[in-house]
Amino acid sequence: MDWNDFRLILTIGRHGSLKGAAKALGHDHSTIFRWLNALEGRYQVQLFDRKAGAYQPTEAGQRMILAAERMEHEALSVDRDISGLDTRLTGHLRITCSESLAYRLLNDLLAGFRAQYDGITLELLVDNRQLDLLRREADIAIRATRPTEGDLFGRKIAETAWAIYATPAYLTGRPPIETAPYAGHSFIGWHMEAAAAAAQWLTDTVADDQIIYRSSSLINQMMAVKAGIGMALLPCYLGDQEADLMRVSGTEAALTRELWLITHKDLRNTARVRAFFDMVGQGLIDRRSLLVGASKAQA
Template sequence: MTLQKRTGKPNEPASDDYPKTRSHLAWNDFEIVLAVAVAGSLSGASRAMGVSHATVFRRLGEIEKRLGVTLFERSRTGYRPTPAGEELAETAKVMDQAALAAERKVAGRDLEPSGEIWATTTDSLLMGLLAPLFTEFRQHYPGIVVDVAVSNQLFNLTRREADVAIRPSNRPPENLIGRPLTTIGQAVYGHRSLGLTPGEPISALVDQPWIGAGPRLLDSKLDQWMDSNGLKPACVYRVDTLVGILSAIRSRMGLAVLPCYLADSDPDIVQLSDPIPELEFGLWFLMHPDLRGVVRIHALMDFLTEAIRAQKQRLAGPRLC
């Protein structure tokens, strides 16, 4: 780029008024140059930018001083750009067009988020909580497709096995961005046909057959709770999904601990205890940090946050008295 230097006397030392090194131009500097070039006058540029004539005059002078070049030739008929001024004005046009295009693109995404979201969750959460919420989300955001992977294992979000996870956890991974949604309560349940009285102490239920969590369910707290209450010897069946445990209760296999949201909707299953404090767990919306600015991800997160927190009491589980 060829810049028109300000002229001075030969061998004249540089004035302290001029910077010895050039500073980078900011976007509003380019705006000033473009406005003056388009309007051909300071007054026209000031009207276009909504600032005073004096402000345009001062800022243009500062830009020329900083660059050490003359950007406009002044005359009674107005301001005419020098070659350097024309070059900066053309660059400013390109920048302005790019900024407008980016603004339109982002604004369009905000108005109509679209694309695909890979989500992972558990079978029990999908069946007992999320399936109707995903349906409602689809009605609000028809341009977003949610692809759900059901698993009791936490997919590796860092390796993009999934975009987001809706997971029960009391200690979510530190490398993920998380939003706590609510607290999930768990209680003891049994089939109505057993004729058991709700509210009896756990010690009175030791003689009943019990259903436990299989090792792949990764519920160590439940295992410890059953051990501390002497229920392990009474365990006659184990299964590695909560939906499988629910099915076993329906089949009159025995008693078991389940999340209240999963069991309370079944009229044949009776809640036999209050929610057990040491077995409650948090429900989290998790995503990789790189996805924090993706509009469709935030649309799902915000929607689920509001919808799930509205069911806070149900998810925490009812007390018997």
């Protein structure tokens, strides 16, 4: 058996389906199906139970997955050790952050970084999920949460504030904005399954029939506010920079979060990672007033 066999079983086990494994491995569904059948045929053992499209590892499959996890852990550890000794200001750097941070804060900073370090190519993974830095899904993350894993290294940037925003046109002829539950006003919210703290705050604060439009995208929510559909809860660094939006509430203390720049501790001395922390990290700190919601008063 070689690593590709183990990687195949590990990926199917993690995703619980051939479709998910195919996407992760960059192959089509039929190829993954053929490889799995060939592997099971070669060793005359069933590695997964198939039930309604879901793949559940058998005892043999679970043993392979555990072995693959150990192999992956060692490989990633060696990779990080070697990368951590890299003193070159060249190479590839993969960064992950939320779509709202990417939209409003990062482009200018990344342009400045590239102008100074043109030997470093950047890849920005815009994803509201927390990608796994331990498995090198990204080299650096900009997150609204303090790192808790012991193998991660972080630098606190600032706290981030949220408030309710609307357009002047929407407010015309409607009741004055007072306090929750904001009777007589319509809201733009998250999709029903969203686990974000802002989504839960809105659910707990306003009546369900006040949420007349939902979206899984924070940028789309902001654009819906601009279109006059209703009001929305937005991070201040996003809403305050839109000239046609008004902040119509104070910042919501319960939604204040810490913004962190994070990497794996084995990578923090890699030259390109250190350069990113120094330059982009300082650029974010210089925008602290925007992050904390101090740059625009409530209307």
